[in-house]
Amino acid sequence: MKRTDLRRQVRSRKRWDVAFTIVGIVALMIGVLTFAALFADMALRGVGRLDWDFFTSFPSRRASSAGILSAWVGSTLVMLVTALVAVPLGVGAGIYLEEYARRNWITDIIEINITNLAGVPSIVYGLLALGLFVYQFGFGQSILSAGLTLALLILPIVIVATREAIRSIPQSIREGSYACGATQWQTVSHHILPYSSAGILTGVIIGMARAIGETAPIITIGALTFIAFLPPAPLDGEPPFLSFQWLFSPFTVMPIQMFNWTSRPEAAFQANAAAAGFVLVAMTLAMNGAAIWLRYRLRRNIKW
Amino acid sequence: MTAAAVSASRLAYRRSRIVRERVIEAVLFLAALLSVFTTAGIVYILVKESVVFFRHVPFVAFLTDTQWTPLFDDAHFGITVLLSGTLTSSAVALAVAIPLGTIIAIYLSEFAPFRLREIAKPFLELLGGVPTIVYGYFALLFVTPLLQRIYPGLPGFNLLSAGIVMGIMIIPYVASISEDAMRAVPMHLREGSYAMGATRFQTATRVVVPAAFSGIASAYILGISRAVGETMILAVAAGMQPNLTFNPLEPAATITAYIVQVALGDLPHGSVGYQTIFAAGLTLLVLTLAFNVLGHILRKRFREAY
Numbered sequence: 001m002k003r004t005d006l007r008r009q010v011r012s013r014k015r016w017d018v019a020f021t022i023v024g025i026v027a028l029m030i031g032v033l034t035f036a037a038l039f040a041d042m043a044l045r046g047v048g049r050l051d052w053d054f055f056t057s058f059p060s061r062r063a064s065s066a067g068i069l070s071a072w073v074g075s076t077l078v079m080l081v082t083a084l085v086a087v088p089l090g091v092g093a094g095i096y097l098e099e100y101a102r103r104n105w106i107t108d109i110i111e112i113n114i115t116n117l118a119g120v121p122s123i124v125y126g127l128l129a130l131g132l133f134v135y136q137f138g139f140g141q142s143i144l145s146a147g148l149t150l151a152l153l154i155l156p157i158v159i160v161a162t163r164e165a166i167r168s169i170p171q172s173i174r175e176g177s178y179a180c181g182a183t184q185w186q187t188v189s190h191h192i193l194p195y196s197s198a199g200i201l202t203g204v205i206i207g208m209a210r211a212i213g214e215t216a217p218i219i220t221i222g223a224l225t226f227i228a229f230l231p232p233a234p235l236d237g238e239p240p241f242l243s244f245q246w247l248f249s250p251f252t253v254m255p256i257q258m259f260n261w262t263s264r265p266e267a268a269f270q271a272n273a274a275a276a277g278f279v280l281v282a283m284t285l286a287m288n289g290a291a292i293w294l295r296y297r298l299r300r301n302i303k304w
Numbered sequence: 305m306t307a308a309a310v311s312a313s314r315l316a317y318r319r320s321r322i323v324r325e326r327v328i329e330a331v332l333f334l335a336a337l338l339s340v341f342t343t344a345g346i347v348y349i350l351v352k353e354s355v356v357f358f359r360h361v362p363f364v365a366f367l368t369d370t371q372w373t374p375l376f377d378d379a380h381f382g383i384t385v386l387l388s389g390t391l392t393s394s395a396v397a398l399a400v401a402i403p404l405g406t407i408i409a410i411y412l413s414e415f416a417p418f419r420l421r422e423i424a425k426p427f428l429e430l431l432g433g434v435p436t437i438v439y440g441y442f443a444l445l446f447v448t449p450l451l452q453r454i455y456p457g458l459p460g461f462n463l464l465s466a467g468i469v470m471g472i473m474i475i476p477y478v479a480s481i482s483e484d485a486m487r488a489v490p491m492h493l494r495e496g497s498y499a500m501g502a503t504r505f506q507t508a509t510r511v512v513v514p515a516a517f518s519g520i521a522s523a524y525i526l527g528i529s530r531a532v533g534e535t536m537i538l539a540v541a542a543g544m545q546p547n548l549t550f551n552p553l554e555p556a557a558t559i560t561a562y563i564v565q566v567a568l569g570d571l572p573h574g575s576v577g578y579q580t581i582f583a584a585g586l587t588l589l590v591l592t593l594a595f596n597v598l599g600h601i602l603r604k605r606f607r608e609a610y
Binding site: 013014016017020021023024025027028030031032034035037038041042045088089090092093095096097100101109110113114116117119120121122123124125126127128130131132135152155156159183184185206209210212213214215216219220221222255258259262263270273274277280281284285287288289292 | 321324325328329331332333335336337338339340342343345346349350352353404407408410411412415416424426427428429430431433434435436437438439440441442444445446472475476503504505506508526529532533534535536539540560563564567568570573581582585588589592593596
């Protein structure tokens with residue numbers, strides 16, 4: 001082979017490198033541009049509707065006076081129930097699997113289950129909730145049912161995040177604690193939990209961001225799409241002052257409100273859908289962004 | 305206090321400590337066991353309602369009937385009608401997500417400068433966090449009008465635009481997991497390849513991708529089960545009328561869209577119409593479970609240990 005042939009061959013192979021770099025950047029750009037188009041389209045269509053009244057009005061038959069009051073209140077309350085259920089259960093399960101579980105078949109079954117549950121479509125959780133919470137337990141089509149459903153849905157996310165956070169704590173911390181005579185729970189509550197709390201929080205935020213955008217399971221349990229009232233307030237004037245009536249109230253949430261408006265043919269309602277979508281995306285982006293920032297800080301600051 | 309009393313009180317303290325430890329462990333164990341109860345609950349509910357359903361509808365008719373009209377007087381229950389919608393839209397989504405996701409993963413793992421990767425990965429995660437109803441809105445009101453300009457005969461509801469948007473939604477999952485798998489390939493394999501005079505592209509396609517194949521395959525499988533289980537994009541943008549077709553230019557209902565459609569109406573609890581959604585859900589669960597098992601087998605079969 002002559003020297004010039006070799007040169008040509010090397011050049012042509014190098015050209016493949018350049019070509020693939022361009023293809024890679026183009027592929028990445030398709031993702032970025034799609035997102036930009038999505039966000040810009042929603043912003044342009046919806047920005048006219050985004051004012052104070054939009055947040056403080058109930059849905060209405062007239063698009064121009066409809067708002068998302070019942071939707072955001074519903075979303076907030078459902079998220080409250082979800083967090084109160086999913087965080088203790090998920091963190092507890094994560095602690096058990098990392099700190100307590102012995103290597104045996106029960107542990108194996110639990111781990112396989114968690115992996116599998118993470119892959120179950122969200123609408124199947126909706127069917128579970130419809131059969132179990134709504135009819136078997138008689139919770140009805142309520143905030144409680146929805147909160148429990150979403151809690152089950154994000155449980156695998158919280159468990160996995162908890163386990164990863166705990167696993168990054170070096171063994172010497174535990175040994176030091178035991179050497180001072182601490183019990184296992186003292187070791188967990190004084191050392192393991194505080195040191196892993198930022199990692200756990202990251203997972204919880206990502207889980208909640210997922211839950212707040214979930215539509216299918218909540219439609220499946222039968223949330224209504226047109227709610228022009230608020231659930232009863234959790235505080236009332238008479239003793240015992242706390243009221244849990246709101247747990248059993250009918251409700252709607254942000255994504256369902258958006259779905260309802262999206263599926264109407266009138267352009268005015270679609271503008272409402274755009275505005276609601278804008279609020280929803282802004283919320284999930286803020287939550288995911290917070291989680292990413294938290295993880296970034298964590299990676300930089302902690303050196304064992 | 306005498307010495308005996310002191311040791312007795314210490315013993316009592318120790319005993320209460322041990323009891324408390326045991327109780328805490330039991331509580332944590334129950335929290336972990338909840339995942340098993342959840343799976344059991346899903347299977348129990350789906351099977352219980354489906355058994356009643358299959359008492360009304362023969363299983364063979366469920367699989368072979370070519371009509372899905374459960375709410376009409378002349379009711380037909382052919383799940384193939386809904387399956388065709390699910391499979392067609394998933395195929396479109398994968399045709400978008402697998403090439404783009406793989407290219408992005410290879411680019412980020414083997415070509416991109418460090419800084420770009422540090423920005424691109426969190427950005428992809430953000431893209432994956434956008435609620436699917438927002439993607440549904442985007443498919444119906446942005447992508448479909450865009451496609452109609454290219455192909456004027458396209459109906460307002462169609463599987464194509466829903467599938468494309470679904471594919472874009474899945475890209476982050478495929479890209480991120482494939483990239484993790486490629487990053488896990490040890491550096492010395494790449495160094496060996498470069499030492500032999502291979503270019504970046506040759507190293508990426510002939511060394512890194514084969515070595516990371518089990519991880520990449522499981523990324524694809526995850527993408528497939530996401531696509532099969534996706535609901536809102538299809539419910540919004542693909543229309544909800546059952547249609548036995550493999551043509552992505554037509555509107556069609558998927559299994560998930562049918563469940564949403566029934567849930568939006570008010571069917572009485574216990575009617576056959578109510579039970580169909582559980583039979584449909586069971587089909588969906590079996591389908592995703594099959595893909596997950598397949599992914600597990602692929603991962604085991606092609607795992608490269610270093």
